[in-house]
Amino acid sequence: MNPSASGTVARKRCVFIVDDHPLVREGLTDLINRQSDLIICGEAKDSAEAIAGIAKERPDVAIIDISLTNESGLELIKHLVKQFPQVALIVLSMHDEALYAERALRAGARGYVMKHETSKSVLASIRRVLAGEIYVSERIVNRMALRLTSSRRAAARSPVERLSDRELEIFQLLGQGRTPSEIAGDLNLSLKTVQAYCARAKEKFGVTSLTELLRAAIRWDDASRVK
Numbered sequence: 001m002n003p004s005a006s007g008t009v010a011r012k013r014c015v016f017i018v019d020d021h022p023l024v025r026e027g028l029t030d031l032i033n034r035q036s037d038l039i040i041c042g043e044a045k046d047s048a049e050a051i052a053g054i055a056k057e058r059p060d061v062a063i064i065d066i067s068l069t070n071e072s073g074l075e076l077i078k079h080l081v082k083q084f085p086q087v088a089l090i091v092l093s094m095h096d097e098a099l100y101a102e103r104a105l106r107a108g109a110r111g112y113v114m115k116h117e118t119s120k121s122v123l124a125s126i127r128r129v130l131a132g133e134i135y136v137s138e139r140i141v142n143r144m145a146l147r148l149t150s151s152r153r154a155a156a157r158s159p160v161e162r163l164s165d166r167e168l169e170i171f172q173l174l175g176q177g178r179t180p181s182e183i184a185g186d187l188n189l190s191l192k193t194v195q196a197y198c199a200r201a202k203e204k205f206g207v208t209s210l211t212e213l214l215r216a217a218i219r220w221d222d223a224s225r226v227k
Contacts, residue, residue: 013130014041016059018050018076019092020069024115028063028092031119038126045069047076054084061126064109066093066100070178070186072169074100074107081108088129092122101140103165111135159205160220167204170197174214175221 015032017025017040029040042057044050046068054062062080066073077089090111091104101112110129113121114137125135163171173183180198184191202213 010037012037012039013061013126014039014057014059015126016041016050016054016057016062016087017043018045018047018062018068018073019043019065020045021065024065024092028122031122032126035123038123047071047079050076051079051083054080054087058084059087060130061088061090063090063092063122063126066091066104067095067172070173070176070182072165072172072187074103074165074169077104077107077109090125090129090135097137097140098143099160101136102143103168105134105136107165112137112140159216162204163201167197167201170194171201171213171217172221174198175217175219177218180210 015038017028019025019028022045025043025045029043032038032040041059042053044053050062050064064073064076064080068076073091073093077091080087080089088111089109090113091100091109092113092115093100093104094115097112097114104112111125111134113125113135128135160168160171169187170183173186174180178186180194181191183189184194187194198210198213202208202210205213205216207213207216
């Protein structure tokens, strides 16, 4: 129905927030609820709450922190795309988009926004994906275009870039101080499976011990966070 013809007010588009930091959720809720065309319809701090909440609320958009506590936003995105294909997903991250934006888009996200960006960028990303478009920075668009045209793509990638999504998830958790046993419990994987992923990561980094891989993970985790 055309609001201008009927005199009715257009329905506000519903946004769901998935972030393990209460202050981030509060800030986004305040920002979005002040908009005439948007409203927060739910929030969650982890994957389990996100899946249950989105199933109940059926939002138009979900904003997802890619680094949830002891779990991966990438895996959550893949799950949500399969279960709720009608929900547009936007990643909100403190990590450099140079590594995560392409992975997020491949997983099914429609937008990627860095946490240090302005509130205008967050609102622009929501409205862009609601219009059926993709939202990433111009830097990432150019980077992706260069990758498609480069014949040396594989050779030029860093060890971190060559990690699979699951290997990167485990690598990141190692950098946050989790042990392989703890990671296995966090991700509902067997210890043997986690060790296999670590072994593949060691090969890509050219190291032979878990200690060396752990050191690389700690350095990377610290360097990749936006200061």
